[in-house]
Amino acid sequence: MASAQARRNAAKIRDLVRTHRTARAEALTATRAARRVATGARSLATHVLAxxxxxxxxxxxxxxxxxxxxxxxxxxxxxxxxRSFENVRKQIKTVFRYTREQVAQIAAKYAPRKDEYKVVRAALLAA
Structure with missing residues (x-):
C-alpha cells in the first residue's frame, strides 16, 4: 500500500500535468484563431480568442x-x-463575420469595466 506522502506527490504531479495541458491547449487555440483572423472575416469570438x-x-x-x-x-x-444546436441536427443558423477593421471600430465603442476586458479591448484596437 502506498504511503500518504506518495499519494500526495502523485496528486501534485497529476495537477501539474493537467495545468500544463490546459495552458498548451489555450495557446494553440489562440494561435489558430490569430491565423484565421489574418486570412479574412471571422466571428467576434474568434477575434477575441486571437x-x-x-x-x-x-x-x-x-x-x-x-x-x-x-x-x-x-x-x-x-x-x-x-450546426447541431440543442439536439437538433444540422440546423441552419445565420451568423455574422467581421474583418479586423470592423472589430477595431466596434472595440472603439466598447467601454469595459473589468481589467481583463480592458486588456482584450486594447489588443483588439491594436490589431
Missing part, C-alpha cells in the same frame, strides 16, 4: 461587443452555417 483570452472571458466580451456593434452601426458579413 488576443489570447480564456473561454470564460470570451463569452462575456462577445456579448458586450455585439451590443457595441449595434451602437456603432457596424454590420458584419452574413454567413449561414449548418
Amino acid at each position: 488576443t489570447g483570452a480564456n473561454r470564460e472571458t470570451v463569452k462575456g466580451i462577445v456579448k458586450a461587443l455585439r451590443t457595441a456593434a449595434k451602437k456603432a452601426g457596424v454590420k458584419g458579413r452574413r454567413a449561414r452555417i449548418r
Whole structure:
C-alpha cells in the first residue's frame, strides 16, 4: 500500500500535468484563431480568442461587443452555417463575420469595466 506522502506527490504531479495541458491547449487555440483572423472575416469570438483570452472571458466580451456593434452601426458579413444546436441536427443558423477593421471600430465603442476586458479591448484596437 502506498504511503500518504506518495499519494500526495502523485496528486501534485497529476495537477501539474493537467495545468500544463490546459495552458498548451489555450495557446494553440489562440494561435489558430490569430491565423484565421489574418486570412479574412471571422466571428467576434474568434477575434477575441486571437488576443489570447480564456473561454470564460470570451463569452462575456462577445456579448458586450455585439451590443457595441449595434451602437456603432457596424454590420458584419452574413454567413449561414449548418450546426447541431440543442439536439437538433444540422440546423441552419445565420451568423455574422467581421474583418479586423470592423472589430477595431466596434472595440472603439466598447467601454469595459473589468481589467481583463480592458486588456482584450486594447489588443483588439491594436490589431
